[in-house]
Amino acid sequence: MALDNEAIISQLKEASILELNDLVKAIEEEFGVSAAAPVAAAAAGAGDAAAEKDSYTVELTEAGQEKVKVIKAVREITGLGLKDAKGLVDAAPSAIKEDITEDEANKIKAQLEEVGATITLK
Known part of the structure; x- marks a missing residue:
């Protein structure tokens, strides 16, 4: 055959x-x-x-126990003010950064997970 x-x-x-x-x-x-x-x-x-994905979105799924540390990390990553960063964290699940490379997304994910946040890459 x-x-x-x-x-x-x-x-x-x-x-x-x-x-x-x-x-x-x-x-x-x-x-x-x-x-x-x-x-x-x-x-x-x-x-x-x-086909490989060429842009990623970092989504904060949950802030975790250390919400203040997560807010500080979000401020550092995004350059937002305290009120806006807190709003993003409070609104979880929310996109922290969109249309970024895989390396940058993984770096941000690691940074946020280090302070106790739960992150999803999309």
């Missing part, structure tokens, strides 16, 4: 990440193998479905 490689590749390119994940699980179960390393390569080669 000959496989139609082009048709299979075309279908993989059009599949969502969730569909690819389900496919990998089904193959692993059917053949008793593990595709741990190839999964990342397959997802990366899946075309537009695995």
Whole structure:
């Protein structure tokens, strides 16, 4: 039985990440193998479905126990005044910074988590 490689590749390119994940699980179960390393390569080669995100939003989900420290950190990150920074923290979930790089988003996330905040990157 000959496989139609082009048709299979075309279908993989059009599949969502969730569909690819389900496919990998089904193959692993059917053949008793593990595709741990190839999964990342397959997802990366899946075309537009695995395209990297180029802008991020840092969202404060919860201020946590150290609200004053979170407000100070938000002021430092955003350059807002005390009243505006407090308003952002009180309004959680709220966007702290939008349309930034992944590195900058991760840096801000770490800075806010260090003072007890819960952060989501979008």
